[in-house]
Amino acid sequence: MAKQVKQLDRVIIRFAGDSGDGMQLTGDRFTHETAAFGNDLSTLPNFPAEIRAPAGTLPGVSSFQLHFADHDILTPGDAPDVLVAMNPAALRANTKDLAAGATIIVDTHDFTARNLTRAGYAANPLEDGSLDKFSLHSVDLTALTVEAIKEFGLTRKDAGRTKNMFALGLLSWLYGRPVESTEAYLTKRFASKPDIRDANLAAFRAGWNFGETTEGFAVSYEVKPAPMRVGTYRNITGNLALSYGLVTASVRSRLPLFLGAYPITPASDILHELSKHKRFGVVTFQAEDEIAGIGAALGASFGGSLGVTTTSGPGIALKSETIGLAVSLELPLIVVDVQRGGPSTGLPTRTEQSDLLQAMFGRNGEAPVAIVAPQSPGDCFDAAVEAARIAVTYRTPVMLLSDGYLANGSEPWQLPDLDNLPTIDPAFATAANHETEVGDREFWPYKRDPETLARPWAIPGTPDLEHRVGGLEKADGHGSISYDPTNHDLMVRTRQAKIDRIADSIGPLEVDDPSGQARLLVLGWGSTYGPIGAACRRLRRHGLDVAQAHLRHLNPFPSNLGEVLRRYDRVVVPEMNLGQLGLLLRAKYLVDVIGYTQVRGLPFTATELEAVFTTTIEELHR
Amino acid sequence: MTTNLPTPGLRDVPTAETPMTRKDFASDQEVRWCPGCGDYIILAAVQGFLPTLGLRKENIVFVSGIGCSSRFPYYLETYGMHSIHGRAPAIATGLATARPDLSVWVVTGDGDALSIGGNHLIHALRRNVNLTILLFNNRIYGLTKGQYSPTSEPGKITKSTPMGSVDRPFNPVSLALGAEATFVARTLDSDRAHLTEVLQAAASHRGTSLVEIYQNCPIFNDGAFDVLKDKEQAEARLVRLEHGKPVRIGEREWIHDAHADDPSRAFEISRLDDGTMAHVPIGIFRQVERPTYDDQVRSQLTSAAATQGEGDLDALIAGSDTWTVSHAPS
Numbered sequence: 001m002a003k004q005v006k007q008l009d010r011v012i013i014r015f016a017g018d019s020g021d022g023m024q025l026t027g028d029r030f031t032h033e034t035a036a037f038g039n040d041l042s043t044l045p046n047f048p049a050e051i052r053a054p055a056g057t058l059p060g061v062s063s064f065q066l067h068f069a070d071h072d073i074l075t076p077g078d079a080p081d082v083l084v085a086m087n088p089a090a091l092r093a094n095t096k097d098l099a100a101g102a103t104i105i106v107d108t109h110d111f112t113a114r115n116l117t118r119a120g121y122a123a124n125p126l127e128d129g130s131l132d133k134f135s136l137h138s139v140d141l142t143a144l145t146v147e148a149i150k151e152f153g154l155t156r157k158d159a160g161r162t163k164n165m166f167a168l169g170l171l172s173w174l175y176g177r178p179v180e181s182t183e184a185y186l187t188k189r190f191a192s193k194p195d196i197r198d199a200n201l202a203a204f205r206a207g208w209n210f211g212e213t214t215e216g217f218a219v220s221y222e223v224k225p226a227p228m229r230v231g232t233y234r235n236i237t238g239n240l241a242l243s244y245g246l247v248t249a250s251v252r253s254r255l256p257l258f259l260g261a262y263p264i265t266p267a268s269d270i271l272h273e274l275s276k277h278k279r280f281g282v283v284t285f286q287a288e289d290e291i292a293g294i295g296a297a298l299g300a301s302f303g304g305s306l307g308v309t310t311t312s313g314p315g316i317a318l319k320s321e322t323i324g325l326a327v328s329l330e331l332p333l334i335v336v337d338v339q340r341g342g343p344s345t346g347l348p349t350r351t352e353q354s355d356l357l358q359a360m361f362g363r364n365g366e367a368p369v370a371i372v373a374p375q376s377p378g379d380c381f382d383a384a385v386e387a388a389r390i391a392v393t394y395r396t397p398v399m400l401l402s403d404g405y406l407a408n409g410s411e412p413w414q415l416p417d418l419d420n421l422p423t424i425d426p427a428f429a430t431a432a433n434h435e436t437e438v439g440d441r442e443f444w445p446y447k448r449d450p451e452t453l454a455r456p457w458a459i460p461g462t463p464d465l466e467h468r469v470g471g472l473e474k475a476d477g478h479g480s481i482s483y484d485p486t487n488h489d490l491m492v493r494t495r496q497a498k499i500d501r502i503a504d505s506i507g508p509l510e511v512d513d514p515s516g517q518a519r520l521l522v523l524g525w526g527s528t529y530g531p532i533g534a535a536c537r538r539l540r541r542h543g544l545d546v547a548q549a550h551l552r553h554l555n556p557f558p559s560n561l562g563e564v565l566r567r568y569d570r571v572v573v574p575e576m577n578l579g580q581l582g583l584l585l586r587a588k589y590l591v592d593v594i595g596y597t598q599v600r601g602l603p604f605t606a607t608e609l610e611a612v613f614t615t616t617i618e619e620l621h622r
Numbered sequence: 623m624t625t626n627l628p629t630p631g632l633r634d635v636p637t638a639e640t641p642m643t644r645k646d647f648a649s650d651q652e653v654r655w656c657p658g659c660g661d662y663i664i665l666a667a668v669q670g671f672l673p674t675l676g677l678r679k680e681n682i683v684f685v686s687g688i689g690c691s692s693r694f695p696y697y698l699e700t701y702g703m704h705s706i707h708g709r710a711p712a713i714a715t716g717l718a719t720a721r722p723d724l725s726v727w728v729v730t731g732d733g734d735a736l737s738i739g740g741n742h743l744i745h746a747l748r749r750n751v752n753l754t755i756l757l758f759n760n761r762i763y764g765l766t767k768g769q770y771s772p773t774s775e776p777g778k779i780t781k782s783t784p785m786g787s788v789d790r791p792f793n794p795v796s797l798a799l800g801a802e803a804t805f806v807a808r809t810l811d812s813d814r815a816h817l818t819e820v821l822q823a824a825a826s827h828r829g830t831s832l833v834e835i836y837q838n839c840p841i842f843n844d845g846a847f848d849v850l851k852d853k854e855q856a857e858a859r860l861v862r863l864e865h866g867k868p869v870r871i872g873e874r875e876w877i878h879d880a881h882a883d884d885p886s887r888a889f890e891i892s893r894l895d896d897g898t899m900a901h902v903p904i905g906i907f908r909q910v911e912r913p914t915y916d917d918q919v920r921s922q923l924t925s926a927a928a929t930q931g932e933g934d935l936d937a938l939i940a941g942s943d944t945w946t947v948s949h950a951p952s
Binding site: 181325481 | 636649650651678679681682683685688695696698699700701702703704705709712713714715716717718719720721723741745919922923926927930931932933935936938939940941943944945946947948949
């Protein structure tokens with residue numbers, strides 16, 4: 001008998017299990033199937049800092065949330081519609097996030113007295129009625145999996161490990177996902193281990209068939225493809241998009257890419273990714289520490305490479321002195337900070353935006369740098385290209401502020417038209433640029449371009465332009481050491497003016513205010529774009545007027561920002577910190593912006609922002 | 623002694639078309655070390671020696687950290703960077719890896735290289751990046767005005783150790799050999815011929831060369847090496863190392879083998895100085911061939927391009943799982 005198929009416009013699924021259960025892989029595969037099907041989607045991986053916390057415990061729970069829809073969506077969703085829990089701890093850690101009526105699919109295999117106690121349950125929640133408000137499917141997924149693949153002769157342990165593919169197969173059936181990409185993936189992934197490959201494929205198909213045949217699942221669901229702009233798409237995470245942006249900037253500028261980095265969560269994947277692209281001439285240097293990582297990158301920049309260093313907040317602290325040197329040398333350098341919870345080691349695998357002021361001010365002396373932030377996983381590509389454009393054009397370090405949510409989250413991404421990207425011209429100095437009073441031609445390393453205030457970039461190997469640079473103050477123009485008070489004042493102001501001039505090259509801030517009637521402006525930066533945008537859409541659907549603007553450039557700000565802020569009666573600035581952008585806006589524009597902040601290590605939910613914006617608008621109309 | 627070009631260390635560095643002189647390597651900057659500083663002698667030796675390498679001067683780069691010695695690059699008419707405290711080996715590693723056509727030099731001191739920058743030094747040595755590191759050892763902090771350094775003798779009375787230092791000093795040569803550096807030598811600021819000879823061998827070496835140069839600070843540690851410069855005592859105290867030549871100390875005699883793969887023997891020789899300077903070996907302790915970090919990195923790039931083809935950006939970005947939307951949303 002054909003089962004009923006029910007239409008849905010969107011679904012939020014969360015896969016949860018032990019960190020050894022393969023939940024990230026399961027989520028990743030479901031994401032690929034969903035992308036191939038043509039839904040819009042957004043993902044939120046969530047995993048512990050420990051590689052393998054003790055099995056069955058709450059700290060060991062790893063999860064992957066996926067939101068997919070038949071329309072354009074901006075966030076991984078607030079409350080899951082479906083929770084897949086592979087053990088008691090995964091159930092306990094995630095039940096609180098579910099709304100009444102949500103579906104829970106539980107692998108009952110590990111619901112033993114011992115495991116229940118370990119997860120903190122006094123009684124078995126599958127039997128005590130505590131989950132009555134949910135639609136509960138209790139299935140021994142592990143036993144079904146082991147039975148389905150017994151012909152392959154795997155050990156019990158190895159057989160049990162394929163239960164994630166059984167779960168994936170079941171969910172794939174439930175939501176009508178195409179299975180080809182997962183089958184191709186498993187075939188390739190385990191090509192060298194045929195029995196493991198066949199067992200995983202069999203578990204996956206058994207999960208699908210189980211859904212189709214069991215009476216426990218009476219309905220399957222269909223979420224139609226989302227209408228998207230014409231083009232070619234792929235699914236991409238922020239760290240991958242950022243890596244591709246750097247390679248693209250290298251190819252476009254014809255500057256060899258040099259990455260100096262020390263492994264750190266959640267930035268290491270950029271190092272891993274770039275290490276694969278040696279045929280693009282990309283050099284990756286895994287340094288002895290954070291300081292050597294940026295030092296080598298700066299040395300490579302001096303030699304005419306596109307120098308990049310990647311890290312997270314604690315690494316930025318260590319790199320600060322070298323960033324200051326790069327400010328003084330006025331050489332291009334891209335400093336990628338994939339922000340995580342702080343202070344100190346903080347929350348390595350959780351997201352936060354609390355390094356803005358560190359990026360802005362975290363150096364000795366007046367040491368301004370440009371700051372750029374991406375707003376979504378795919379946008380990390382454009383932000384990286386923009387960081388390179390600014391670094392090379394203005395001969396300056398640029399901070400690229402991503403965060404853990406963008407780094408690991410994913411979304412469908414329309415492949416860019418590479419020909420439409422901005423040009424990045426190194427314009428190396430090749431000849432003397434100054435004539436002395438007696439008519440001699442000389443090279444002055446600090447004689448500036450009158451428009452950009454950038455200094456010439458003369459790389460070693462260029463005849464007659466031999467010169468010395470360093471961290472000591474330099475005489476304007478000539479560049480020799482100078483302790484002259486007036487010169488220092490001039491040089492400090494000039495370095496600041498150079499950063500300020502970048503604003504001439506970045507268009508005005510655009511405000512999304514469809515009705516033109518909004519009195520409330522919501523201003524954000526970085527990864528809050530998704531939840532802010534989703535909340536604003538909800539308000540508009542309820543007939544409320546709200547304006548949204550999002551900053552790509554945090555230093556310098558777009559030149560019309562002050563005017564935009566003053567145009568609205570109220571400005572709310574949501575941030576995953578204690579109000580760092582708010583502080584900068586108040587200081588620079590004397591506008592009484594209102595901060596809305598949280599530092600829970602997770603992105604904002606659209607629901608909470610919707611409530612905040614609604615209340616603010618109600619206050620305005622009171 | 624003449625240089626045979628191209629030497630392995632400088633094999634990829636373009637050579638000058640016309641011979642150069644000492645004057646070509648003097649910058650227009652006024653030299654500002656204290657009168658009598660050993661750095662003057664080293665600078666003169668380097669300026670006199672660089673023309674003999676026959677390289678284009680635009681392909682020579684001096685990178686330094688912080689300290690008196692680190693002002694060195696300003697006085698040479700080459701490319702140069704006066705960087706930050708202790709980090710010169712890291713910066714030079716990036717530069718040398720990115721640019722095989724450069725002769726890259728690091729100038730550092732005992733504080734810069736062995737205190738604040740100790741980590742970068744040992745890692746540069748273990749990687750064997752194609753660099754030449756000149757470590758000026760005056761056994762004192764000069765630029766910060768006279769505190770003890772990581773090579774100061776135990777018990778040293780300084781501004782920060784009024785009752786005497788209780789730190790045990792490093793022996794820089796032992797340290798470098800412990801890191802299995804491929805070229806380790808020691809020389810004296812006062813012996814220009816020996817200094818030049820060691821510099822030449824260091825520049826010719828492919829890999830990281832560490833040259834410790836005993837250098838007198840006339841202001842804060844004057845006479846630290848006088849016993850090695852005094853005509854009457856010097857010959858008894860100095861143990862001159864030359865590969866393949868006999869070395870004799872009292873009754874002991876052996877043939878010096880700088881090319882031994884195992885650094886243990888060289889390390890043992892570095893321990894001849896127990897801190898009293900009764901026996902101070904100078905010359906090249908160790909000079910062995912080992913693949914360099916930067917050559918291997920570049921070789922991987924070449925090999926990747928050869929086996930996989932040059933990078934195709936469109937293909938990279940698209941990856942293997944794409945889908946196409948061909949109808950605009952209604």
